[in-house]
Amino acid sequence: MGGPGHEGSTSAAPPSVPVLVADRYRPVRFLGRGGMGVVYEAEDTRLDRRVAVKMLTAVDGLTGDSEAWDRFRREARALARIDHPGVVTLYDSGVHDGTPYLVMQVLDGTSLADLVSQWAPLPTPVVCTVAFGIAEALEAAHTAGVLHRDVKPTNVGITRSGRVVLQDFGLARLAGEAAITRTGAIVGTPQFMAPEAMRGALPERAADWYGLGACLYLMVTGDLPFGPTVDYGAIIQRALGDGVPQLSGRRWDCPEDLCQLVDDLCRQDPAQRRQNAETIRETLLPLTYGGTELLADLVQGRVREDAVRAAHVVPRVPHPVSRVEEVPEYLWDEEAALPAQRETPPDPFRPATLSDATRRIVLGSMTPQSALSRQREAVNLVLRGRLQEAAQMLSVVVPVCLSTLGPDHPTTLTSQYWHAVCLARLDARHDALKLFSSVNRRVTRRTDGHDD
Known part of the structure; x- marks a missing residue:
């Protein structure tokens, strides 16, 4: 996590991007x-499909005959046993140069963290739909003998259709072993971590339900459970002191049953905490009417805004890059992505879009030939309906073409045209029309041989 004494800190030196993970997965x-580590979207060169590869740098240094490696394999096998639409699908696992990795499905959409940053507090049907999805995923995992241990908004994915998907099951336990050797290290996110875990007890099922309660508190109120502070000591003191503020009896624009559920899930004593999945779902279900449709609308609005933002990035001439394989500056870290962690942030739950430093490195390493290849790949994504991925890819391809080929080159114009198609299909019609018009003017000028 981002903070002093954590391997997730942005001050840590970035590792090298593996050219090919396990001789199979090519990061793109x-x-x-x-x-826990770093995540890449990658190409599975054997099956020709997009996957997400998570390199677990928090537990690197594994050897094939170590106890940690044996348990990593057991954890991976346990994760693979969970067959549920609310749990991200695990395709493969292994160790690459001493660093364990997991290969998972790529989800189109956004995270609960991003959604809350834009719309919090969320409408009650949306709150209960998201919570219902998390509860079902946790029940499926617990039935399979797997604990999550790190339920928080950045680990809750929401697809464009409104499906809730819980990610990163069971990984905090691996990080916990690595943290034993690091004095003062905290495993997990304190704002959403169960009090018993803070005291050093091995988390059980009740800790996962506490994480759901903390997420519910954030969705209902729009505030972090222990206020806008980055001081881990202050957060832990509040968590072990008064605990999460109670919602029952206070004026909130949500049903009393929902407020009581949040209070029950956030109790400090795990023995008193509500942790029966069936009763939790029974409370939530009557309040979910229309929630899936509204949730899908909110997610698509977020995806649309990200695509529009990427389309308006001003291209810069790329600077030379000494090592093409160097990892770009980290786009965002989970702790910094939580609300009120910075002074007047423009967007507390920033989406994982390309930073200036990242864009510079990408531009410096991409050739016109590779840009053309990426353009064709993006077109295929558009035709297959994977608009978010296509828009993100074109947001890099277009500046490359503008800076290396020029604004009137056919590859540049084609890339901009397909970017406009993405915007139009994401209902950003005004921005799409402006881009279409710009492309049309330049095509006309090329054909007629004169300016407008």
């Missing part, structure tokens, strides 16, 4: 970084 886009 850096997605993000958290306390």
